[in-house]
Amino acid sequence: MRLATSLDRLHSRVKQIRWFRDFAVFNRVALALGFLPSGYVKIAGERFTDLATCHPMGNYLEALHRTGYYYTFIGVLQLMAAVLLLIPRTATLGAMIYFPIILNICILSLAVRFEGSLLTSPLMLLANLYLLCWDYDKLKYVFPFQPPAARQQAGI
Template sequence: MNISAKLDQLHLQARGNKWLYIFAIFLRFALAFGFITSGMVKVWGERFTVLPVSHPMGNYLEALFHTGYYYTVIGVMQVTAAVLLLFPRTALLGAVIYFPIILNICILSLSVRFEGSFVSSPLMVFANLYLLCWYYHKWKYILPINRPSVENELPQWKDLSSKFPFKFFAGSFGAVAMVFLVFFYGYDIMPRNTTRDCLSQCEDSPNPQACRDFCDCIHKQGQPLKKCLDAYHVALPE
């Protein structure tokens, strides 16, 4: 059995499960809601956040806000992707448009350690990947691999299995847990959203004064995150 046939078999098994079918519908609407709410803010020409420009993410979003119609276009694309996800016939196109946008948001959130989307954006990337896999039968023809000559029809709702996929949801729970573990324990210090929140980390820091200096560097001096992190790490005891 070649790679294409194995992928087809796995995809057919997934599409034949009622729980995974319902999960795909849930993810479509959940992702759509996430982008409609955030996208419409940009379409209306409003600021996306109240973070000060001294904050790394606030600085980025403020600059993005002042790009004019580019800011609006991002909102339009987010809303377009969200609306397309709501309808089965256009859901794949919505997922394709959605993916590069949410991947960019995820990378941005991790790079500046922004807790506002540090957890949600990676989970949305996983959800988007699930939908792309769910519609594998529609886009698989662009892959440079051999395909079987006979195509299998997808099962209808009445033919779906009601067996609960424990392994899949256990793996999904593990992925969610991994994201939370990275958020809480993956970084030695976070800029957080306010000076007060940032300072709340300092009690457990190996060098509380270095932690306070880091918070001051971010929230009062408005220095780049890397510069503040470098100063913090130099001050830590060896």
């Protein structure tokens, strides 16, 4: 049996279970609530934290704040990802935008051993991965699992 067929069958069975569907909605709302305040703070031009610059994370965030429009750009993307996650029709796009941002935050938190997000950022990354897996039926055409004939039928 091919990998794509196995994934399709597993995904369709999981999508029919109410608990998994409710968990996807919970993750969408929780992830959105995680980025709404931080995105707003960046767009407003305020510092994200009061950490001292002698701390590696505080030093990084101070430098990030001083970049100017890049800091604002990250805030706009965070707010956009959060809002898109809250709208069912655009939740997949929101999860796709959310992924590189939270991956960067997670790696940074682990790299500088920042206690403030050593637990939350990996959990947010896992929740985002869950949402991407939940939307596998929409994203599967991006991955090379489909045979060329199936791609042509899908218009790819």
